[in-house]
Amino acid sequence: MSIVKKENSLSKWYLPGILKGLGITFRNLIKNLTSRDEMLTLNYPEEKYEYGPRFKGNHVLTVKKDGSLRCTACMLCATNCPADCITIVAAEHDDPSVEKYPINYEIDILRCVFCGFCEEACPVDAIRMGPEWQVPGVNGASFINNISELAYRPSLGGGIKTVLDDEERIKGGI
Amino acid sequence: MPKCTVNGIEVEVKDGATVIEAFMKTNESIAHYCWHPGLSVAGVCRMCMVEIEGNPRLQIACNTPVQDGMVVYNNSEKVKEAVEWTLKFHLINHPLDCPICDQAGECGLQEYYMSHGSYDSEMAERKVKKHKVVDLGEKVVLDTERCILCSRCVRFTDEVTKTNELGIFNRGDRSEIGTFENRPLNNKYSLNTVDICPVGALTSKDFRFRQRVWFLKSFETICQGCSAGCNVQAYYNENGFYRVKPVPNEEVNGHWMCDEGRDVYKFANKEHRLVSGIKKEDSGLSHMAPGAAAVQLREDLSDTKKAALVLTGQYTTEEYLKFVDSFTKNYGNEVYHWINNPKTFDDFDGILLRGDKNPNTVGLLRVLEGKGIKSSWADLEEKLNSGQIEHLVVAGPENLAVFPDLEEKVTLFGQAQKLTVLTPVKSKFYESADYQIPMKSFMEKDGTFVNHKGIEQKLGRGPIVVSQALTLLDLSMILDGSDFISVNSASMGGSL
Numbered sequence A: 001m002s003i004v005k006k007e008n009s010l011s012k013w014y015l016p017g018i019l020k021g022l023g024i025t026f027r028n029l030i031k032n033l034t035s036r037d038e039m040l041t042l043n044y045p046e047e048k049y050e051y052g053p054r055f056k057g058n059h060v061l062t063v064k065k066d067g068s069l070r071c072t073a074c075m076l077c078a079t080n081c082p083a084d085c086i087t088i089v090a091a092e093h094d095d096p097s098v099e100k101y102p103i104n105y106e107i108d109i110l111r112c113v114f115c116g117f118c119e120e121a122c123p124v125d126a127i128r129m130g131p132e133w134q135v136p137g138v139n140g141a142s143f144i145n146n147i148s149e150l151a152y153r154p155s156l157g158g159g160i161k162t163v164l165d166d167e168e169r170i171k172g173g174i
Numbered sequence B: 001m002p003k004c005t006v007n008g009i010e011v012e013v014k015d016g017a018t019v020i021e022a023f024m025k026t027n028e029s030i031a032h033y034c035w036h037p038g039l040s041v042a043g044v045c046r047m048c049m050v051e052i053e054g055n056p057r058l059q060i061a062c063n064t065p066v067q068d069g070m071v072v073y074n075n076s077e078k079v080k081e082a083v084e085w086t087l088k089f090h091l092i093n094h095p096l097d098c099p100i101c102d103q104a105g106e107c108g109l110q111e112y113y114m115s116h117g118s119y120d121s122e123m124a125e126r127k128v129k130k131h132k133v134v135d136l137g138e139k140v141v142l143d144t145e146r147c148i149l150c151s152r153c154v155r156f157t158d159e160v161t162k163t164n165e166l167g168i169f170n171r172g173d174r175s176e177i178g179t180f181e182n183r184p185l186n187n188k189y190s191l192n193t194v195d196i197c198p199v200g201a202l203t204s205k206d207f208r209f210r211q212r213v214w215f216l217k218s219f220e221t222i223c224q225g226c227s228a229g230c231n232v233q234a235y236y237n238e239n240g241f242y243r244v245k246p247v248p249n250e251e252v253n254g255h256w257m258c259d260e261g262r263d264v265y266k267f268a269n270k271e272h273r274l275v276s277g278i279k280k281e282d283s284g285l286s287h288m289a290p291g292a293a294a295v296q297l298r299e300d301l302s303d304t305k306k307a308a309l310v311l312t313g314q315y316t317t318e319e320y321l322k323f324v325d326s327f328t329k330n331y332g333n334e335v336y337h338w339i340n341n342p343k344t345f346d347d348f349d350g351i352l353l354r355g356d357k358n359p360n361t362v363g364l365l366r367v368l369e370g371k372g373i374k375s376s377w378a379d380l381e382e383k384l385n386s387g388q389i390e391h392l393v394v395a396g397p398e399n400l401a402v403f404p405d406l407e408e409k410v411t412l413f414g415q416a417q418k419l420t421v422l423t424p425v426k427s428k429f430y431e432s433a434d435y436q437i438p439m440k441s442f443m444e445k446d447g448t449f450v451n452h453k454g455i456e457q458k459l460g461r462g463p464i465v466v467s468q469a470l471t472l473l474d475l476s477m478i479l480d481g482s483d484f485i486s487v488n489s490a491s492m493g494g495s496l
């Protein structure tokens, strides 16, 4: 930290500085009392700030139209994650057109740095970072989010659907 | 011996060698899919294009014999363009499954796309759809869309195993690899096809989806599965070992290994391992650190008159040397060799697999001979039956799967008044033993295995799974009176 010292005769005295500071405090007090709309602070948690639509908050695993997970368990997100907080266990799917899917997908949200690299790495739009950002919890264990939390938490209303589905993809010859 | 010039480097090759072999000798890179040093030449992938001076057309390097004075190069624009176009053709119908493809990370298509491709696809037509997740047999799964029809797998079953299970069916862009009706790919070497498949068309059921290859580290070592002593690469990460693959060694295993040998990594993983020393007491089993159990064993042995040692061919030569030495010095000359399957011991299947399912029988025999120990198993049986042996120490196997006689033998050993089992793996049959002392597996130690031909090969030490487990070297130091365990195996190297 650098400290800038102004050497003039006034700064040697104690009171002028105090009075000047109090002046700023009272000026702002009166300004906030008279015009509350311009006040910069919020009464959290009663008032909440609206972030922009591209805000990177809590992760969402998207689902296909039938409600199953979109994720193919390719582990590219886990590879790209700088905090190494994504754990995926892949398994063989009964349906050969799906082939591979995650039976376990966990994000240790306390280790996550919300960089969005996982979202960027995903080749199939299976992970997105949503607008939610409040993560209260009572013990450490509740911060490891699993599939039911990431894809089907109540606030998502049954899951966020991706645009393109396997069936359409195969029909389209992709 | 003809000489030729490859990309400006002069090289001398064997008579009849092909241009691609000259490239391999100079370490100049050359793209190739269908050529494999252990198989015949097919010349079907057309990736190995080279320009030969004085020849107006490009040639494939894998099927062109070197002639004296040939000047060959593959770094001209003409060759680069040809290779790029060949790759484009290979990828016309490719499903681009990389996210769910086990080969991703070690795939020939990905590799050459980065080095020779990097183009945008110009295909407007629909891709031809083929069969996915085709079950070829007990161990291998086929994805015909990913296959580039290099025919390596077909040639392997034709030339190496001579079982001919695989073939190419249909024509043109509908060609597919497949098996014949009621003849699945179930030979003892089937997983080699997965290794040689340059793309992700053939995948191993055992390894499938368990890990992405770029999360794995590897080291080279010797297979523990039988006395052939194949050179292998073992892959692991912090959760344990995941697979082994063969490493070429002309003298020992050529380019291959058997499917059985690919399972040997399993018992080295934590879930199969004995992790603490166990001593049977009146009140039940008491668990302790392996070193502590070994010290108690020493004290127990010190007032024993008749102790005997049984060795299996599953430890390293160095361990035998030191351990037999200190055992005989301290407790007398009773050392026996436990042969697990005497009937099939000398079998050989004509390719690699040996009936002797121990990696170091020859090493053990050499050590016993060197120490002048001539003992017969019948002797031991007789002594055990007549109750002449007070304390029997057994250096048990790590690969229990190849010891079908385990239960029977442990019952026999139980006739001694006291039984100590040294073992890397746990087994319910050992529960009656007075001491169980955990040993390191072959993946975790240095040492030498001597294969059936007498070739000595060094193990490459991998990560430590059970950090407190002992080797026979550690144990012999303890039996000799030291209470310290050597740093060598206990704490060096990475651990899991």
Ligand code: SF4
Pocket: A077, A080, A081, A082, A083, A084, A085, A086, A107, A111, A112, A113, A114, A115, A116, A117, A118, A119
């Ligand atoms: S946002 Fe960043 S740190 Fe968090 S899980 Fe994704 S990649 Fe990892």
Ligand code: SF4
Pocket: A070, A071, A072, A073, A074, A075, A076, A077, A078, A088, A118, A121, A122, A123, A124, A125, A126, A127, B099
């Ligand atoms: S990158 Fe996407 S598809 Fe791949 S594992 Fe992560 S979320 Fe699933």
Ligand code: SF4
Pocket: B094, B095, B096, B097, B098, B099, B101, B102, B103, B104, B105, B107, B108, B109, B110, B146, B199, B200, B201
């Ligand atoms: S074979 Fe190679 S290029 Fe094709 S999907 Fe698998 S990894 Fe990707």
Ligand code: SF4
Pocket: B146, B147, B148, B149, B150, B151, B152, B153, B154, B177, B193, B196, B197, B198, B199, B201, B202
């Ligand atoms: S399955 Fe693999 S090895 Fe066999 S022809 Fe196809 S690409 Fe080649």
Ligand code: FES
Pocket: B031, B032, B033, B034, B035, B042, B043, B044, B045, B046, B047, B048, B060, B061, B062, B063
């Ligand atoms: S490697 Fe030469 S044609 Fe395939």
